[in-house]
Amino acid sequence: NAGVTQTPKFRILKIGQSMTLQCAQDMNHNYMYWYRQDPGMGLKLIYYSVGAGITDKGEVPNGYNVSRSTTEDFPLRLELAAPSQTSVYFCASSYSWGKGNTEAFFGQGTRLTVV
Amino acid sequence: QQQVKQSPQSLIVQKGGISIINCAYENTAFDYFPWYQQFPGKGPALLIAIRPDVSEKKEGRFTISFNKSAKQFSLHIMDSQPGDSATYFCAASMRDFGNEKLTFGTGTRLTIIP
Numbered sequence: 506n507a508g509v510t511q512t513p514k515f516r517i518l519k520i521g522q523s524m525t526l527q528c529a530q531d532m533n534h535n536y537m538y539w540y541r542q543d544p545g546m547g548l549k550l551i552y553y554s555v556g557a558g559i560t561d562k563g564e565v566p567n568g569y570n571v572s573r574s575t576t577e578d579f580p581l582r583l584e585l586a587a588p589s590q591t592s593v594y595f596c597a598s599s600y601s602w603g604k605g606n607t608e609a610f611f612g613q614g615t616r617l618t619v620v
Numbered sequence: 621q622q623q624v625k626q627s628p629q630s631l632i633v634q635k636g637g638i639s640i641i642n643c644a645y646e647n648t649a650f651d652y653f654p655w656y657q658q659f660p661g662k663g664p665a666l667l668i669a670i671r672p673d674v675s676e677k678k679e680g681r682f683t684i685s686f687n688k689s690a691k692q693f694s695l696h697i698m699d700s701q702p703g704d705s706a707t708y709f710c711a712a713s714m715r716d717f718g719n720e721k722l723t724f725g726t727g728t729r730l731t732i733i734p
Binding site for chain 1 (some may be wrong): 626642650652654658661662664665666669709713717720721722723724725726727
């Protein structure tokens, strides 16, 4: 049981480049999330999804896009990377209240540096 | 708008002592309060959680105390060990489909010294 898998683990981008952070879960969770973690700032929600085909903005969505075409996958797209997007990105998944345990499972993170 | 406030930002405790981390929330619609533990280079993992129908929940050396009227909850780690050194996040969510996303506090870096 792999849980939540994120790729890549590390990436250096130049200003203005774009990339996609991949996230996949094999627990059949309906909720999926993307958080960014900056030192001393906790975890900020970028986007989340309550199921395939449904996404919504979190606290800090600017500069990012997501899609959810399947239950398993929730990629995060960065367009025109900026130094302010240097951070550690975490993908997570969970059930909703009506489906069972609401524990959120996190991936190992992607450390992104924009130079 | 920070809906979950956590303190302290960092904490140093001697081995065998009690570690206490506090959180306060604003949204009275929150009804699920988990604590997550994160080791360096890893993603956060659920440690213990409480719902507001009880005032305390204990699992081993870890206890959550919950004060609904004050809108506060805290994590107590008894007999703290060096292996407990990690960053701890409190969080909150509500039972409302489409709004169940977790809102996290800013984290507390706990260091247990021998």
